[in-house]
Amino acid sequence: MQALLLHPDRDFDWKRPDPPGTGDLVRDLGLSTLVEAMAKGDERLREAARGVLLAGTADLATIRHRQDVVRDCLAHPDLVRDLYALTIDAIETERKSAIGAFFRSPGMVLSRSIELMGELVAHLRRLRIVAEEQGPSFRSQGFGVLFSTVRRELGERYLAEVNRSLGSLKFPGGMLMSARLGSGNAGRDYTLRRADLRRDRLLHLLGRGPEGYDFTLAPRDESGARALSELRDRGVEVASGAVARSVEHVVDFFKMLRAELAFCVGALNLHEALAASGCPTCLPDPRPPGNRSMSARNLCDASLALSLGHGIVGNALAADGKDLLVVTGANRGGKSTFLRSLGQAAVMMRCGLFVAADAFAAEVPERVFTHHRREEDASLRSGKFDEELARMSGIADALVPNSLVLFNESFSATNEREGSEVARQIVSALLARGVRIVFVTHQYTFARGFHERGSRATLFLRAGRDVDGGRNFAITEADPLPTSYGPDLFARIFDEAGPIAGKGLPSDHGPSHGHVHAGGRTIQGEPSRPSS
Numbered sequence: 001m002q003a004l005l006l007h008p009d010r011d012f013d014w015k016r017p018d019p020p021g022t023g024d025l026v027r028d029l030g031l032s033t034l035v036e037a038m039a040k041g042d043e044r045l046r047e048a049a050r051g052v053l054l055a056g057t058a059d060l061a062t063i064r065h066r067q068d069v070v071r072d073c074l075a076h077p078d079l080v081r082d083l084y085a086l087t088i089d090a091i092e093t094e095r096k097s098a099i100g101a102f103f104r105s106p107g108m109v110l111s112r113s114i115e116l117m118g119e120l121v122a123h124l125r126r127l128r129i130v131a132e133e134q135g136p137s138f139r140s141q142g143f144g145v146l147f148s149t150v151r152r153e154l155g156e157r158y159l160a161e162v163n164r165s166l167g168s169l170k171f172p173g174g175m176l177m178s179a180r181l182g183s184g185n186a187g188r189d190y191t192l193r194r195a196d197l198r199r200d201r202l203l204h205l206l207g208r209g210p211e212g213y214d215f216t217l218a219p220r221d222e223s224g225a226r227a228l229s230e231l232r233d234r235g236v237e238v239a240s241g242a243v244a245r246s247v248e249h250v251v252d253f254f255k256m257l258r259a260e261l262a263f264c265v266g267a268l269n270l271h272e273a274l275a276a277s278g279c280p281t282c283l284p285d286p287r288p289p290g291n292r293s294m295s296a297r298n299l300c301d302a303s304l305a306l307s308l309g310h311g312i313v314g315n316a317l318a319a320d321g322k323d324l325l326v327v328t329g330a331n332r333g334g335k336s337t338f339l340r341s342l343g344q345a346a347v348m349m350r351c352g353l354f355v356a357a358d359a360f361a362a363e364v365p366e367r368v369f370t371h372h373r374r375e376e377d378a379s380l381r382s383g384k385f386d387e388e389l390a391r392m393s394g395i396a397d398a399l400v401p402n403s404l405v406l407f408n409e410s411f412s413a414t415n416e417r418e419g420s421e422v423a424r425q426i427v428s429a430l431l432a433r434g435v436r437i438v439f440v441t442h443q444y445t446f447a448r449g450f451h452e453r454g455s456r457a458t459l460f461l462r463a464g465r466d467v468d469g470g471r472n473f474a475i476t477e478a479d480p481l482p483t484s485y486g487p488d489l490f491a492r493i494f495d496e497a498g499p500i501a502g503k504g505l506p507s508d509h510g511p512s513h514g515h516v517h518a519g520g521r522t523i524q525g526e527p528s529r530p531s532s
């Protein structure tokens with residue numbers, strides 16, 4: 001049997017390797033925070049959450065299949081958790097009573113396998129009872145196929161027959177086997193036979209049974225007992241292997257079901273954690289790759305909300321038909337937070353999960369990549385700019401059309417003119433290949449260049465800034481300005497430090513690009529902040 005909760009036509013491949021760029025994706029989008037919220041300290045849940053989250057798909061049928069399963073989970077959270085616990089109980093039964101190296105003889109393997117199968121049948125019966133009593137209340141194809149298969153394949157008549165067969169393999173009336181004489185009168189072709197030996201013995205006592213011979217071992221005849229034991233093992237060898245394989249088959253089913261249910265339980269944990277943090281959730285509306293849809297209402301950074309434990313500012317977005325989104329504006333204005341929220345939504349949509357928004361509709365990207373600014377290489381193996389180009393080269397090697405690439409302050413490790421030109425050429429090449437891009441930048445030369453092109457497929461967004469320099473963390477459609485409000489950052493740094501706070505600062509309308517030199521340090525970037 002198959003679970004078919006994560007795919008409509010096959011089981012999930014848990015052994016598939018991580019896709020290219022996984023490490024950067026996890027780091028830049030804060031996916032570890034989501035995984036930990038799904039796991040709640042359970043290593044099995046952690047493995048399932050990470051495996052499905054990072055192995056997203058662009059197949060709309062699979063995404064919608066999982067969304068329906070998630071809807072059922074949200075409607076029946078306690079029952080889904082009970083099913084997950086049932087699979088754990090079944091697997092623990094096998095683990096505690098595993099047929100190890102100690103059980104080497106076929107007779108011992110058969111005896112242990114019969115005992116294990118009996119306990120597993122009890123768990124299968126529990127699963128069937130759930131399917132009969134609760135199955136009709138589930139609406140998804142995934143749970144529907146699972147429960148209907150369980151009802152069909154694991155009926156009471158079938159399970160009772162399994163128990164009868166297990167009882168007969170204990171040979172309560174003795175064992176009947178046949179063999180042939182081989183070379184040197186050695187026995188061969190030992191075969192276990194079905195017979196009612198108690199009935200045959202009664203007929204023999206009444207003189208009506210077939211002629212035969214018997215013998216009795218002396219109480220201390222160890223050699224004779226050993227010889228009989230070897231004969232018995234030869235007779236049950238085939239049966240012991242068959243029962244052991246049946247045990248393995250049932251355990252594999254429970255392991256597969258446990259793994260797929262683990263993702264379902266992780267989804268429940270994440271939904272509860274986001275609700276507790278005041279973060280909105282919705283199942284997105286996935287569109288075909290290449291559709292170039294992207295719209296959102298109250299889109300939030302889920303990892304930030306989970307870390308803070310309370311609600312944060314969300315953003316609306318209307319980017320249908322746009323290939324390139326350029327985000328500019330003041331430091332600490334919410335640009336990186338907005339970029340993370342978009343990336344998280346794309347990743348969560350690809351794996352069939354809900355997203356942190358009131359509404360989200362977008363094309364499903366074939367793949368998602370991130371290229372964010374990094375700190376200086378402490379080992380001094382290369383400069384920052386060389387490192388950025390090396391990472392970009394790796395992304396280019398793995399790109400396919402209709403991928404989504406999220407840039408955050410990329411190519412800013414050199415002067416603005418050179419960095420803007422490198423960024424322009426890379427972005428132009430990616431757009432020509434059918435890649436969708438969101439680019440957060442302080443490089444006005446880069447942003448102005450694309451703005452002057454006047455392409456209808458480019459959307460310009462800007463981080464909000466109040467007149468007094470305060471941040472409202474709203475990202476709205478607006479043209480790029482020839483300033484990144486570096487003086488705001490300068491004022492904040494020295495206001496916190498104490499000396500000369502706010503004195504002698506240049507105008508906000510000067511050609512600052514978000515880099516402030518203070519005490520020999522270059523300070524840039526924008527840690528995200530919650531709403532007040």
